[in-house]
Amino acid sequence: MSHAQPHAAPPKPTGQTVLVLVLGLAAMVVSMMQTLVVPILSIIQKDLDATTAGVSWVTTATLLSAAVFTPLLGRFGDQHGKKPTLIGVLLVMIAGSVLAATTTSLTWLIVGRIMQGAATAIFPLALSVLREEIRPAKLHGAMALVSGTLAFGSGLALVGAGLLTQGSDPDYHRVFWLAVVLAVVALVGVVLAVPASRAKTGGRTDWLGAGTLALLLVLLLLPISQGHEWGWTSGRTLGSFAGAVVMAGVWVLTELRVKEPMVDMKMFAHRPVLFTNLAGLLLGFAMFAQFIGVSYLVQMPEDVAGYGFGASVLGASVVYLLPTTIVSLLAAQFGGILVRRIGARVTLAAGAAFGVVGFAWLTLAHDTSASVIGAGMVIGLAISFGYASMPALIVASVPAHQTGIANGINSISRSVGSAVASAMITSLLASKTIALPAGMPALPRESQFTLSFAIAGGAFVLVVAVAFLGLRPHHAPRTPSLPAPAPAPERVGAP
Incomplete structure (x- = not known):
């Protein structure tokens, strides 16, 4: 049963600006949790005397936690109010960050990372708040700006982690204290x-649907993230993938039978939503492929490998990756303008076209710093336009009371794409190495980087196809001004 909640008048323009900035900061914190530990994994492994397989769970645990909690909390926010859900998620994240900043146990560090992973739900919740509170004429620009902070947060986390662990005796705990402060x-x-929610759908939480979806995502993401350690043809890897297929069927049957499902299967299979999620998966893949590929490439010692620039971890983050994230942030508002002027579908296609150009550049010419940085900035523009268009496509395709869960599923699609990119690029780089004297660590051949960048460019080609073929004009959601949710109870809960 749906219930409307009385609420004060919409905030004034000044209040709306502050709201967008606050939600942008919250979204930035979300993306920081994904990349914060990447530069410090080796430090954690050394300090805690952990194995490579053991320390990999510091990243895997957050990915799995995000996959489990994002749809559940997105739906919970739709049902019971976005503000209290946002506050609860941030409190959990702060507690997890404090735990990670104070522990010297790998087990408790992983627990802290699981708690930090819940923060991923902040992004879809923030978009739900924007849909309720921002004037329709400003909505797409606001969503684009908040979305743009995701890429910026990833870059800021890399730079911050690098700066805080400089010196002869680096302490990784400082990085987690940075997360606490932010x-x-x-x-x-x-x-x-953030004002209280204007409308709450109410209803019971679909715990069975949440549990089956969580198990499905764990069985899918676990072998993707751990397959390089386990072996891609090992029993654990193949068994997990088989289990994911079985659980996908169980989850669909569960949601079709439950009276108040967490995910409305009609919404999930709705053409604009389905193809926007496919675009999200491809965009997440391309973005992470650029991050990993460039990060490894520029750190290669040229005197040994014959290519690369011998950059430090901090140098790779500041010099080569930060320009990409800055361009993403600056272009976010422009992406919102394009969504209003030419539509989200065309903006998505235009951004993907920039991505094709950027990766073609990176594939053919990655022998100078200027070329790598310039190509990365073009890719940053592509990422920004993609982030600007996908929330607009989702919001224009679902009723207001499904905004949180729909954007939560889209966030998961990007996370799955990122996980696939991490696994694929890591495996590609390790598959062909340069013959070096005994005792020296194996280094990938330059051709493996070229292939990685070409595959990522192919992902953007598929995004262009999705925009023009999967989101055809007569199927694509329109993106003009959206009406504010009506206050009547029967309207708020309407399917």
Whole structure:
């Protein structure tokens, strides 16, 4: 049963601006949790005397946690209010960050990372708040700006982690204290700037659907992220993939039979939503392929490998990757303007076209720093336009009370794409190595980087196809001004 909640008048323009900035900060914190530990994994492994397989769970645990909690909390926010859900998620994330910043146990560090992973739900919740509170004429620009902070947060996390662990005796705990500080600032902002939800659908939580979806995602993402360690043809890997297929069927049957399902299968299979999620998976793949590929490439010692620039971890982050994230942030508002002017479908296609150009450049010419940085900036523009268009496509395709869960599923699709990119690029780079004297670590051949960048460019080609063929004009959602959700109870809960 749906229930409308009385609410004060919409915030004034100044209040809307503050709201967008606060939600942008919260979204930035989300993306930081994904990449914060990447530069410090070797430090953690050394300090905690952990194995390579053991320390890999510091990243895998967050990925799995995000996959499990994002749809559940997105739906919970739709049902019971976005603000209290946002506050609860931030509190959990702060507690996890404090635990990670104070522990010297790998087990408890992984627990802290699981708690940090819940923060991924902040992004779809933020988009739901924007849909309720922002004037229709400004909605797409606001969503684009908040979406753009995701890429910026990833770059900021890399730079911050690199700076905080410089010196002869690096301490990885400082990196997690940075997460604590930013999360506390975001929490204060949410408490002060985010109004109570205008509408709550109410209803019971579909715990069975949430559980089966969680198990499906764990069985899918676990072998993708651990397959390189386990072996791609090992029993664990193949068994997990087989289990994921079985659980996919169980989840669909569960959601079709439950009276109040967590995910409406009609919404999930709705053509614009389905193809937007496919675009999200491809975009997540391409973005992470650029991040991993460039990061490894520029750190290759040219005097040994015959290519690369011998950059440090900090140098790779600041010099080669940060320009990409800055362009993504600056282009976010422009992406919102394009969505209003030419539509989300065309903006998605235009962004993907930039991605094709950027990766073609990177594939053919990655022998100079200027070329790698320039290509990365073009890719950053592509990522920004993709992030700007996908929330607009989702929001224009689903009723207001399904905004949180729909954007949550789209967030998961990007996470799956990123996980696939991480596994594929890592495997590609390890598959063909340069013959070096005994005792020296294996280095990938340059051809493996070229192939990786070409595959990522192919992902953007598929995004162009999705935009023009999967989201054809008579199927694609329109992106003009959206009406504010009606306050009547029967309208708020309408399917």
